[in-house]
Amino acid sequence: MIDPSTSDSGAVSAPKIPVLISGAGFAGLATAFWMTRLGYRVTIIETSGGLRRGGTPVDIEGETIGILTRMEMIEAVRAKALPPRDFEFKDEEDTTLGGLTAASRPDDPSAARYEIHRDDLLDILFASVDGAVELHFGRSIAQLDDGPERVSVAFDDGSQGDYALVLGCDGNRSNTRSLVFADSDAASYYMGGYFYLRVVPKTGLLPANSTQLFSVPGRTAMLNGYDDRTDIALAFRSDQQIDYDFRDKAQQRRLVHDHFDGLGWKVPEMLAHVDADGDFYFDRANQIRMRAWSKGRIALVGDAGYCVSPVAGLGGSIALIGAARLADALQRHPDDHTAAFQEYEAELRPFVEQVQERAATAGMSTLFPADEAELEERNRKIRAGEIDL
Ligand SMILES: Cc1cc2nc3c(=O)[nH]c(=O)nc-3n(C[C@H](O)[C@H](O)[C@H](O)COP(=O)(O)OP(=O)(O)OC[C@H]3O[C@@H](n4cnc5c(N)ncnc54)[C@H](O)[C@@H]3O)c2cc1C
Incomplete structure (x- = not known):
């Protein structure tokens, strides 16, 4: 497991190997955080002219709290956490049918749960990589050539680069996914x-x-x-x-x-x-259900590889978990990205599939x-x- 506070002291196995991350959402910024700590030289490209803001708040609970603690961001998250909310099901006359009051939620610290505005978490993640990575807004991958030693990438602004790994963190409609994976369209589950x-x-x-x-x-x-x-x-x-x-x-x-x-x-x-x-x-409302999350030197993280849909309420958490799990696998297999990608997927896929199944069945019929x-x-x-x- 990577400890950010000690990673400069010798745990770095592959210093300054270039890695390209497509997308600067939660998955992209968190992946960039971990890859810089592993000693890679990170370039992020983001198709928008700046961070893409907006959206509803994000739930932080379970494994994500531990990950944000390891990232030394949990205090910043707590400082921005929203007050607990009552949840009420209403009928036409505005009578409450039932629900959950903030006071009735468990008081157990192991059941800790924070809600934070999406933009606040985006800012916290961005601050952790700003200045430590090369960042290009308004740029997208036009073409990828996945060779035995490197991935040669042509960008839509005419520039080019070679990278040891390309990590597709570009969301539900991932450009990386559609350029690299033949089953990209079929993977979108309506x-x-x-x-x-x-x-x-x-x-x-x-x-x-x-x-x-x-x-x-x-x-x-x-x-x-x-x-x-x-x-x-x-x-x-x-x-x-x-x-x-x-x-x-x-x-x-x-x-x-x-x-x-x-x-x-x-x-x-x-x-x-x-x-x-x-x-x-x-x-x-859709999910991404890929047969495999990586191919050659290219891997997908977050919604790009396994979007669980807003119905699940866990998209942000799963992106953070995915980034941390991928980095942990790369640390365990510093010279073997194939083994690392396989381990990352093998360990995370059962959880993702469980969340997707629950969202598609109980989640849809409840909400x-x-x-x-x-x-x-x-x-x-x-x-x-x-x-x-
Ligand atoms: C503006 C916005 C609002 C959202 N609102 C909600 C919400 O209200 N509720 C909810 O459940 N989920 C919402 N989401 C999705 C939620 O953020 C994700 O499910 C979750 O955070 C996983 O993050 P991600 O980084 O995998 O994907 P995303 O958050 O979608 O981030 C992907 C990033 O990749 C960028 N990108 C896309 N195409 C390219 C390309 N060709 N090249 C480079 N970069 C590219 C995008 O601009 C974006 O910054 C929203 C996403 C966005 C972008």
Whole structure:
């Protein structure tokens, strides 16, 4: 296991070997952190003009707390941690069907759990590599040639480079994955629905530090309330994938209206935010289920290789776990990337598959019941206190 405080004292087995990381999200920044500590010379490229900000808060629990402790970042995370939130399932009249109050969560330190804004964790991770890596925003891989000694990479700005390893940390729609792995498209598993998300300044629609969720068959509206902002989330089921233009925000707004117009609870107020502008996320719920996470000198980390979907609520944690596990495997096999990649995958895959399976089944039916029967069963579990969030 890499200890960042001692890694400069001789544990470095491969000093200044060049490594390319594609993507500067949680997976990319955390991978960069560990690779610099292993003594590699790290280059990160990120297609956006800067860090990609936004999104809902991230849960930090279990193994991720230990990893952030090893990274000496846990205090910074604690300092930014959000207050615990109440979670309530609502009906049309805004009556609470059940849920979990912040006070009822376990007081056991081994069950410690922090929630932190995505941007805050991004800043903490970025600060840990800033100045220690070569970083190019607005750059993407155009072509890769995976040879016996190195990977030759051509970038979309015409520049080129040779690297001992290339680590694809470029998210759900990974460019590295599609350039390298023949099963890239087939690996995207459609979970049967679409979601809209918009983060707006505090709306007053619900108390701070609470989540409220209202479902009818095939449709769920969810609000997250914080001290300074509100997340507006609308999700609907669709058996078939919908052919839409991801650049056409007006078309996406129409799709949301088609599924939510006429619903009660706080949905009309939520739809007013949908109409405000095009500053929102709209996407299908999907997972990435690859046959293998590496090929030759190229490996995938985080959503690029094994996206578990927002339904799992663990995408950020799994990216941090993946980066640490890959680095630990490379430290155990400093001269054998093939063995390291295999070990990384063998050790992490069972956990990832368990999370994916749970999200695709219990997660979907709890958060987005597909039909009357699923909704009834979910509401029965809520009333009986059997829902595990
Ligand atoms: C802006 C944003 C908002 C998000 N909001 C939520 C949310 O609300 N809820 C949730 O559950 N998950 C959300 N996610 C996903 C969540 O961050 C990930 O599931 C999780 O953190 C795993 O991180 P990752 O680094 O593997 O992937 P990501 O966080 O997706 O990071 C991938 C990075 O790679 C970059 N990239 C993409 N293509 C290329 C390319 N061709 N070349 C170089 N770089 C590339 C992206 O710009 C991004 O910075 C969001 C992701 C982003 C980028």
